[in-house]
Amino acid sequence: MICLGIETTAHTFGVAVIRNKKVLSNVKDSFTTKTGGIIPNKAAEHHVDVCDEVIKKALEEAKVSMKDIELVAFSNAPGLGPCLRIGAVAARSIALQNNIPIIGVNHCIAHLEIGKMLTDAKDPVMLYVSGANTQIIAFEGRRYRIFGETLDIGVGNLLDSFARHIGLGFPGGPKISKLATLSKKYIELPYSVKGMDVSFGGILTNLKQKFDSGKFKEEDLAYSLQETIFAMLLEVAERAMAHCDKNELLLGGGVACSQRLQEMAHQMCKDRGGKCFIPEPQFLIDNAAMIAWLGILEHKHGRRYKLEETQIKPYERTDEVEVLW
Ligand code: FE2
Numbered sequence: 001m002i003c004l005g006i007e008t009t010a011h012t013f014g015v016a017v018i019r020n021k022k023v024l025s026n027v028k029d030s031f032t033t034k035t036g037g038i039i040p041n042k043a044a045e046h047h048v049d050v051c052d053e054v055i056k057k058a059l060e061e062a063k064v065s066m067k068d069i070e071l072v073a074f075s076n077a078p079g080l081g082p083c084l085r086i087g088a089v090a091a092r093s094i095a096l097q098n099n100i101p102i103i104g105v106n107h108c109i110a111h112l113e114i115g116k117m118l119t120d121a122k123d124p125v126m127l128y129v130s131g132a133n134t135q136i137i138a139f140e141g142r143r144y145r146i147f148g149e150t151l152d153i154g155v156g157n158l159l160d161s162f163a164r165h166i167g168l169g170f171p172g173g174p175k176i177s178k179l180a181t182l183s184k185k186y187i188e189l190p191y192s193v194k195g196m197d198v199s200f201g202g203i204l205t206n207l208k209q210k211f212d213s214g215k216f217k218e219e220d221l222a223y224s225l226q227e228t229i230f231a232m233l234l235e236v237a238e239r240a241m242a243h244c245d246k247n248e249l250l251l252g253g254g255v256a257c258s259q260r261l262q263e264m265a266h267q268m269c270k271d272r273g274g275k276c277f278i279p280e281p282q283f284l285i286d287n288a289a290m291i292a293w294l295g296i297l298e299h300k301h302g303r304r305y306k307l308e309e310t311q312i313k314p315y316e317r318t319d320e321v322e323v324l325w
Contacts, residue, residue: 001299002064003071004055004094005292008087009079009107010132011038013047014288015054017062017069020296021117024062026282026289029054036160036170044082051090058288066098073295076104077316079132084312092310103303104310105294107286108318109144111252112137113297114290119277121250127237127265130253130286131156134198134233136240137318144318147240148196155229156255158200162207162225166218176222177258183223187216191228196239198232230261234268247274254285301325 007014007028014028031038031046059065074091076084088104095102112126125138125147134150153161156173163172168179190206192199207225210216237249249269255261262278269276283289301324 001070001296002068003073003292003296004069005288005295006074006087006091007286007288007291008047008083009075010083010286011043012286013050013054014286015058016288016292017058017064018289018292023289025058026287027054027058027061028287036164040080040082044086047083047086069098069100071101071295071299073103073105073291075107075291077106077313079107079314081314084314088310088312092307101299102310103295103299103305105291105298106316106318106321108133108135108137109321110290110294113294114283115250115252115277115279117293118279118283121248121277123246124248124250124277125237125240125244125246126250126252127233128252129155129233129255131160133253136237138240138244138246140244143323146318148236151197151199152201155200158204161204165208166211173255173258176225177260179219179222180226182219185220186227187220187224189224189228191232193232193235196236198236226260230264234264238268241274249274249276251278252284256284257281297325
């Protein structure tokens with residue numbers, strides 16, 4: 001089955017074509033600003049502007065034409081309303097024009113399923129870390145459950161906000177990573193693990209205060225920031241693995257591109273006799289291949305949508321999705 005997937009939950013407009021498990025193309029165009037941050041309506045305008053071009057490129061790279069597409073999948077949840085709406089409209093018009101089935105899928109679950117499809121992970125705990133999202137997800141009781149999550153901002157948002165505060169620009173994650181390699185001096189920061197959840201707001205305030213005091217070097221703060229927050233995330237992920245009796249960890253989300261997080265994740269898994277799986281970066285960040293793949297998976301297991309059921313669900317939680325596959 002050939003599926004065209006469309007991803008538009010946030011700043012990325014992505015289109016991918018996949019044939020069963022083979023990714024034929026995975027194209028994206030992301031909304032950016034010089035100062036960083038997403039303005040939902042501006043991002044949606046960007047998606048409208050690039051829509052035709054990105055679809056065309058995805059078909060060309062896949063060496064297929066629109067009439068070869070047998071299923072169209074789009075991210076219907078969770079995300080920014082104005083952005084989600086553009087993907088839904090594009091998917092509906094493709095479904096109507098070509099008289100093919102349409103399917104809306106959950107973005108967070110798509111990150112997990114593409115990771116499983118591309119690696120040897122069978123039943124992992126996923127650490128999903130991006131700008132807006134920070135969740136520890138695993139399959140239990142016939143659903144994907146959130147075992148832990150951020151109580152305030154996403155971890156990527158923390159990195160971007162601090163990077164912006166110290167004048168590094170956007171996106172902050174890679175710039176903080178680079179800066180952190182210049183230091184090995186740990187400065188104590190708040191360590192905010194609350195039960196199975198994490199909180200980043202206090203760390204951001206504390207970091208800004210430390211930086212503004214002029215008493216600390218920025219590379220020491222960057223190093224300490226990474227060491228602290230990645231330890232927090234892996235502590236909760238490890239606890240979820242122990243609780244669910246699973247020995248696989250899967251990373252997903254843009255922050256999972258961080259080399260230091262990857263090293264620490266591998267180390268944690270090694271220490272407990274588990275395995276760590278990390279897809280290549282194009283499948284860690286927001287991408288449409290994961291939307292197309294989850295579309296195929298759900299369609300094969302009988303999920304069907306009437307056109308009037310394709311409304312977006314900006315606030316849908318991972319565990320609201322009934323897992324048929
Ligand atoms: Fe994402």
